Amino acid sequence: MQRVTNCILLNEGHILLLKKPSRGWYAIPGGKMEQGETIKESVTREFREETALELEDPKLMGAFTFNVYSNKELLQEWMMFTFICDTFKGELAEVCREGELVWVPQDQVHTLPMAEGDRSIYKHALHSKGMLYGSFDYTDQYSLIEMRLDPSGY
Template sequence: MQRVTNCILIQHNKVLLLKKPRRGWYAIPGGKMEPGESIKESVVREYREETSLHLQNPELAGAFTFTVHNAGEEIKEWMMFTFVCNVSKGELTEHCDEGILEWVAQEHVHELPMAEGDRKIFEHVLSKSGMLYGSFSYTNDYDLLDMRLDPSTP
């Protein structure tokens, strides 16, 4: 099973997001864990690789399982560990191989095109405290089939 870490960096009431070219969806910067890495080591490394920013004291905000299904068969599964952070050091890179980095006002994040699971994660992190646990099931085209969240959200 693939393991992924990402971080919601919030500074000056803005969130740094990554606009992915394939779908035009916004995502949380991060990426795949390397063998032997802790989830915190992974998020710091991945975030720096994508943004050139050095996260300062990221805190775990959520742990999630994702599955993708095609014709009722599970074809992909991964775990994602989402952190939140309010302080970074360094200068934002001008070029990211993964897409376009963009600071977005917190109040506008919910208006952006993104995976529905990410939308629920943002709702929690931007308005509540504490850990969010969840499981999301998608079609091969990333239409949400099912989700379970703890604590549950409307």
């Protein structure tokens, strides 16, 4: 099982997103955990590597499992830990090897192309203070099959 961390960075009514070239989808900056890292060490390192920004006191806001299927065969399984933060140091990188870094107004995030489950994660992050736990099942073409969220309502 792959483990990944990412962080929703809020700043002056905007969210920093990463536009991935492969699908043109927007995602939360982050990446794979390394052996022996805590999830907080991982999110801080991954965010810095992708954006050149140093997160200050990111807070865990969600833990999720993702399964990708071809027909009924499990192809990939991973766990994602999503943080939220509103303070940082540094200047945004001009170039990111993972895609294009973009500050998007918070009220426009829901209109962007992205994995369907991510919409629920953003909605929770922007409108709730509690933790969100979830499980997402996708096809190998990343069409959402099913999602389960706790608390529900997202």
